[in-house]
Amino acid sequence: MDKVRTLDAVLVAAEGAASLALGGWSFSRRPVAAVRGIVAAGLRFEELISVAGGLETDLMLCAGAVGRLRGFYFGMEALGNGPGLRQGAEIVEESEGSLILGLTAAAQGQTFLPLHAEHGAALARLRPDIKPIDCPYTGHAYLAMPAIKPDLAIVHARVADRRGNAILGGNLGADRLLATAAAHTIVTCDRLVDGIGGDGEEADIAGLMVDAVVHLPGGAAPTACRPLYEADWEALIDYAALTPEGALAWLDGLAPAGGSA
Amino acid sequence: MSAAPPTTAEVMAVAMSRELQGAELVQLGLASALGQTSAVLAKHLAPDGLLLEDPAALTLSDRPRRARLTRSEAEAEAGCILHFDVTEMVGQVMPNVAGRMRQFIRPLQVDAKGRINTYRVARKDGSWLRVAGLAGLAEVAEFANPFLLYIPGQDLRGFVEEVDFCVCAPLEARAAMGDARIVLVTDLAVFDFTAAGTRARSIHPGVSMETLRAATPAGVELDGAAQTAPPTDEELRVLREVADPLGLRDVEFLRSEERRARMREIARAEAADPA
Numbered sequence: 001m002d003k004v005r006t007l008d009a010v011l012v013a014a015e016g017a018a019s020l021a022l023g024g025w026s027f028s029r030r031p032v033a034a035v036r037g038i039v040a041a042g043l044r045f046e047e048l049i050s051v052a053g054g055l056e057t058d059l060m061l062c063a064g065a066v067g068r069l070r071g072f073y074f075g076m077e078a079l080g081n082g083p084g085l086r087q088g089a090e091i092v093e094e095s096e097g098s099l100i101l102g103l104t105a106a107a108q109g110q111t112f113l114p115l116h117a118e119h120g121a122a123l124a125r126l127r128p129d130i131k132p133i134d135c136p137y138t139g140h141a142y143l144a145m146p147a148i149k150p151d152l153a154i155v156h157a158r159v160a161d162r163r164g165n166a167i168l169g170g171n172l173g174a175d176r177l178l179a180t181a182a183a184h185t186i187v188t189c190d191r192l193v194d195g196i197g198g199d200g201e202e203a204d205i206a207g208l209m210v211d212a213v214v215h216l217p218g219g220a221a222p223t224a225c226r227p228l229y230e231a232d233w234e235a236l237i238d239y240a241a242l243t244p245e246g247a248l249a250w251l252d253g254l255a256p257a258g259g260s261a
Numbered sequence: 262m263s264a265a266p267p268t269t270a271e272v273m274a275v276a277m278s279r280e281l282q283g284a285e286l287v288q289l290g291l292a293s294a295l296g297q298t299s300a301v302l303a304k305h306l307a308p309d310g311l312l313l314e315d316p317a318a319l320t321l322s323d324r325p326r327r328a329r330l331t332r333s334e335a336e337a338e339a340g341c342i343l344h345f346d347v348t349e350m351v352g353q354v355m356p357n358v359a360g361r362m363r364q365f366i367r368p369l370q371v372d373a374k375g376r377i378n379t380y381r382v383a384r385k386d387g388s389w390l391r392v393a394g395l396a397g398l399a400e401v402a403e404f405a406n407p408f409l410l411y412i413p414g415q416d417l418r419g420f421v422e423e424v425d426f427c428v429c430a431p432l433e434a435r436a437a438m439g440d441a442r443i444v445l446v447t448d449l450a451v452f453d454f455t456a457a458g459t460r461a462r463s464i465h466p467g468v469s470m471e472t473l474r475a476a477t478p479a480g481v482e483l484d485g486a487a488q489t490a491p492p493t494d495e496e497l498r499v500l501r502e503v504a505d506p507l508g509l510r511d512v513e514f515l516r517s518e519e520r521r522a523r524m525r526e527i528a529r530a531e532a533a534d535p536a
Contacts, residue, residue, distance in 0.1 A: 025347065026291065026317040028334060051347055052291075073394045077292035077317075078330065078512065078524070096351045096397030104348065119399040122380070122428045126395075170338050171318055172346035226334060230535075233331040233528040237521050 021049040023155030025173030027231040030056040031156040033219035039063040051174040058082035062247040079240040102148030107180035114142035153182035160189035164210030165203035270510040275492040282307040288364035294512040296365040302504040328505040359404040373480035375454040378424040402429035407442040415447035461486035
């Protein structure tokens with residue numbers, strides 16, 4: 001089944017999705033071109049789920065494309081907070097453990113997974129919605145972390161084929177988890193090939209988990225998609241010092257990701 | 262010709278690296294120039310049995326490497342043993358290296374009882390300023406031993422009598438194991454936190470007791486602190502020439518435009534010298 005689509009087509013299909021998860025990690029494989037498409041299309045999501053949110057999350061905030069964030073860390077690491085985070089955001093707090101468990105629960109079709117209560121003491125003070133439970137075998141105290149099922153996940157891959165199989169590259173982030181937790185997954189890719197598996201290189205995400213593939217060469221820039229390109233740190237340093245309005249102009253000024261269906 | 266005397270950043274990087282030597286797994290820190298520099302230095306100075314985990318690349322490596330601002334992923338991937346994904350690292354690897362891993366963390370606040378705040382601080386008007394997040398600190402508090410902290414500019418806003426919000430309390434988290442310990446390295450001194458109390462272990466060369474006392478909260482014992490052993494010639498040579506030749510260690514001491522300008526210089530130098 002050929003799942004290759006244009007970005008415009010998949011974003012039209014995404015209208016009405018309440019929650020969005022964006023992939024990538026640190027300054028690698030952030031789906032920046034997809035974010036630019038979301039902003040251009042005027043889409044707005046109630047919640048953005050970020051496993052360590054960076055540039056892509058900050059851009060969504062600058063554009064007003066998201067109502068609230070969910071995650072355990074937001075920022076641009078050594079560059080500090082970007083303009084979107086500096087203007088403030090509603091945040092549903094998570095810890096590393098709770099977010100991973102919530103997404104894993106969704107991927108497995110569970111309604112919750114348990115987090116050691118001692119690992120969730122601070123989280124429980126911020127999240128009164130989280131219910132305590134006791135282990136029926138040992139009596140140990142846990143927090144029942146509810147499943148977190150994004151309506152839509154977008155991840156950027158180094159290579160994808162027309163059936164949706166995707167090679168992320170060395171840095172996997174949490175993208176395999178996002179692709180299995182979300183109700184629908186879109187893979188944008190730097191390189192589009194007819195089929196993966198014939199030359200010995202294996203996919204990180206199976207096409208079975210993917211709804212659509214969008215060919216967007218350079219689609220992670222100015223973050224990296226190694227070994228094809230490194231992060232453009234001069235551009236990232238520039239970005240971190242901008243205002244939200246300046247950030248949107250900066251986004252407009254990025255070289256458009258190419259590609260076709 | 263003798264080497265230039267050590268800077269504050271170098272005294273800190275060397276003191277921090279000494280705390281990392283002997284660990285089986287050292288995490289470099291995702292937003293931490295000094296954390297990365299000290300980890301890399303420790304691997305050069307005492308390589309046997311010490312593995313590096315790079316949180317930008319999500320790699321495990323046994324190869325001595327350089328500190329990098331913009332090419333850490335490339336540097337980490339060169340010759341790495343394997344890649345983790347986040348799920349594996351958080352859920353499966355860390356619980357299995359409990360007590361054998363170390364990582365320097367820069368807190369927003371730490372108090373005299375060793376409680377850590379990386380989340381938010383109270384403004385004067387009573388509102389909250391959210392700074393970072395909960396991250397995985399509660400897990401690290403149990404799995405890392407000793408729990409390692411650093412503060413490049415020690416003052417009473419960061420080293421406080423009581424944190425505004427407790428993200429984790431490592432002395433409590435490992436209390437059942439009976440070996441709970443926190444080490445804090447600042448620009449002024451090295452501190453030990455144990456169940457028996459908190460004290461200055463050593464004061465850095467050139468720092469007066471009056472300066473230290475003015476920047477340290479009540480409840481921390483200062484009397485009896487030794488002087489921090491200054492970096493040896495070999496430690497300084499490896500730091501300056503091998504582990505961190507571009508001076509990443511200095512970034513955390515800079516602010517605003519000066520910091521951005523320094524990062525641009527490092528970015529250009531690293532682009533010209535890829536891994």
